[in-house]
Amino acid sequence: MQKLIRWPGLIAFFVITGLIAAIVILFLDFWIKLAAEKGLESSTGAEVNIAQVTHTFSPFGVTLTGIQLTDPATPTLNQVQADEVTAQIELAPLLLRKVIIDDLTISGVQFAQPRESEGAVYRTASAAIKEELQEAFDPKNLPSVDEILAQSPLKTTKAVEETQAAYKKHSEILKEKYQQLPSKDALENYKKRVETITNTDYKNLVELAKAKEEFDALRAEIQTDKRKLTEFKEAASAAKGDMAPKLAKLKSAPGEDYAQLQALIAGDEGAIKDVTTMVFGEKAGEFSQYVLGAYDLAAPMLASSKAEQAEEQAYNGRWVAFDDTAALPDFLVRNADISIKWRTESVLSIWHDITNQHDKIGRPTTFKVDSNASSLWQSLKLNGDFWLNDTGVKANQDWNLRGLALADVDLLNQEKLSSTLLKGLLSSSGKASINKNVISGSGNAALSQLQLTATGSNNLTNVIAETLTGLSNMSINSDISGTLGDMDLSFSSDLDKQLASAMLSNLSGDQNSKLAELKQKLNAKIEGPLGATDSEMSQWLDWEKLADGDLSSIQGMLDSKLNSVVDKKKDELKDKLKDKLKGKLFN
Amino acid sequence: MQLLAKLLKALNSDDSPWQLAFGVMLGMIMGLTPFLGLHSVLILFIVLFLRVNLSTFLLAYALFSGFTLILNPMMADIGESLLTSSDLNGMWTNLYNSTFGQLMQFYHTLTLGSLLFSLILAPFILVISKVLIVQYRVRFMQWVNKLKIVQVIKSSRVFQLYQALGE
Known part of the structure; x- marks a missing residue:
């Protein structure tokens, strides 16, 4: 041995x-730092920095300090940092x-914070905020009236087309049916033949039977013509019913088009429409990142789950x-306390069962924030859950924020327009849900006790600045759509309408003459079709009246006279027959 | 020169042919399989704890590591066909869900294929090396020792150092 x-x-x-x-343990912190940085970088597609890593063996734990995840869309900012x-x-x-x-604690989480140096981006970020909005405030090169008319989808043009198409259809049908109607001579002929039959004194049954046969043939002819008259009348009614609203629409279309297009003469319609997004969108988007931040966490988890499924070649x-x-599951955080820093306040969110394999644990990841009065808001409540599996993400979230004090918030700082919110209170509530990675939801943000300051540099932006400065309350509605990792937020408010009306009251002489030209050209578009259709419609009405008269004369002629004559003759013949029988029997 | 010195020292030593042959066999397994894995720790333990000749182990390891350049695709194919076999799926799944299975890294096609290939090859390599060592010692050792080149090597500092270490 x-x-x-x-x-x-x-x-x-x-x-x-x-x-x-010993070597592994000695460099364990370094390996963990390297693995965490590389893992997160592959998920986010941009540089990740971790300042320091320490570990303990009993219980086994790791502490990461100074974590920064570069925003791939804006590498000068951190998407998230902790x-x-x-x-x-x-x-x-x-x-x-x-x-x-078992326990995860993340403290000092902040979104969209500036980095000390620009972070490297490994994957192209999804479409950034639309750059074209930057140029929207330039009122130069306003289009001519003809260009506006050519480029705009006009209600007038549509109404003219619809009216003409309907008129053509009904006109053909009515003309065809009118041609088939019985002439005046034919109707007179029917009248004479009916009189001949009714006025004849029939001597015997054979003559009466012959007259009845003749009458039935005549009745069939009259019925055929009656059907033609009825069909024509029905077609005329249908044409009237169809044409009347179309003509009304045609008459009102130029007015509606004018109301819509005058904004184009006054300024840039797109700019007016997007003022809410332009002025408040950036800050509202930032705010949304806080309330919808959970989905930012979920998106890379889903991505890594899919990446793991791919077989390594x-x-x-x-x-x-x-x-x-x-x-x-492969990854599970049973309990987590994540503390998000916003200004001087820290918001604690409590999470349970964070994983990317919810089917395995049989329950969703849940998170909630319940923050009572602080120096910045009156109350903040947020509840949500999400469930990840092979088909995607299913999630729900609702939030309710009351009385968030806003002060000195730079809303917009551009060459042509700048705006600052000096003071205000924000309340917001909303719901969002995700089903198979498709996000839908809506929210409302009510701004009260507003004090805004704004400065413009041309006619258009001066009007916008004046309107903004005069605002004391406003309500912004937001629609949440898109897909996970590529969320779309759109904003709307009554500010757009207020601006359009303010713009129209500040028109120059040139713009006023353009407006007059626009009105005249729109009216000219309907003159031709409207005149022609009106005269044709009058003709249809005349025809309908004629058909009405003919129909009633035919109906009266047939129903009353002929039937009574036949009955009378029948009775006379019956009496004669009875007398003859009586004579033979009693003599 | 260094490798040759090692080999000569081992062959001319008093170690039994089995000790040398086991060195070759274990070096072959270690050389053909991926370095990182539980099997490498096990082989290292056997080589160090049991009186296996270290020189032949190291030489065989170096030699067979070179062969992997040619053999790797074939060995990976063996592992692939075994791991994707529907008949064996139940066994692999059970092993996959065990700590031992995870430590073994059997679900890597090259690890499984090369380990299986080298284990099948092992008895043949063991017997063939033992026979060759015995034949060398009986028929060629004296003749080789008389060769000029061998005398040069034996008189070199490297060989002297190995000799000293061995004693």
């Missing part, structure tokens, strides 16, 4: 393995490559994945 065993070899084995373990992340990790599941964190073999029958 002694010949087989080499005791110094055993010592050497432990020395070698001990040395390897002062400290502390995680207590279960060791046994790590052997099965499962990261189970390599020259030197590949890793084959088998069904994970273990009850634990």
